[in-house]
Amino acid sequence: MTIPNLNTIKKYILxxxxxxxxxxxxxxxxxxxxxxxxxxxxxxxxLLSLVLLSPFFLTVILGQSGKFRTYFxxxxxxxxxxxxxxxxxxxxxxxxxxxxxxxxxFSSWVIALKINIYGVFIFAMASLKAxxxxxxxxxxxx
Numbered sequence: 001m002t003i004p005n006l007n008t009i010k011k012y013i014l015x016x017x018x019x020x021x022x023x024x025x026x027x028x029x030x031x032x033x034x035x036x037x038x039x040x041x042x043x044x045x046x047l048l049s050l051v052l053l054s055p056f057f058l059t060v061i062l063g064q065s066g067k068f069r070t071y072f073x074x075x076x077x078x079x080x081x082x083x084x085x086x087x088x089x090x091x092x093x094x095x096x097x098x099x100x101x102x103x104x105x106f107s108s109w110v111i112a113l114k115i116n117i118y119g120v121f122i123f124a125m126a127s128l129k130a131x132x133x134x135x136x137x138x139x140x141x142x
Contacts, residue, residue: 009063009133012126016060019119023053026115033104041108056082056123063126068133075130079123086116 027049030040040046056078063071090113093099103109 009129012129013060013063015122016126019122020057022115039104041104042112043102068130072130072134075123075127079127083120087120
C-alpha cells in the first residue's frame with residue numbers, strides 16, 4: 001500500500017485557490033464595468049456567477065482541512081459541472097462563431113476559456129490526487 005502524498009495534494013489545493021481567484025476577478029471586472037455603464041466581459045450575470053463559485057470554494061476548504069473523502073467526491077462532481085457550465089459555453093464559440101458577440105472582446109472570450117480550462121484541469125487532477133486518501137484516511141491534519 002502506498003502512502004498518499006500530502007505535499008502533492010496541497011499544491012493542487014493551492015492551484016484551486018488560484019483558479020477561484022481568477023474566476024472571482026473576471027466576474028468582479030464585469031461587475032465594475034456594469035457599474036460604470038459598460039458591457040460585462042461576458043453576457044451573463046456576474047453576481048450569480050460569483051454565488052455559483054461558492055460550492056467550489058467550500059470544497060477547496062474541505063480539502064485544505066483534510067476532509068479528503070468528501071473533498072474527493074465533491075471535486076469529482078464539480079469538475080464535471082465546471083466542464084459543462086464553464087468550458088462548453090465558451091468552447092462553443094469555436095463551432096458557432098456568431099456567439100463571440102456574447103463577449104465584450106475576443107480577449108475576454110480567450111481569458112474566460114483559459115480560466116475555465118485551467119479550472120477543469122486543476123479540479124480533475126486534485127480529484128485524482130485525493131482518491132488514494134478516500135479509503136486510507138478520512139481526515140488528515142494539513
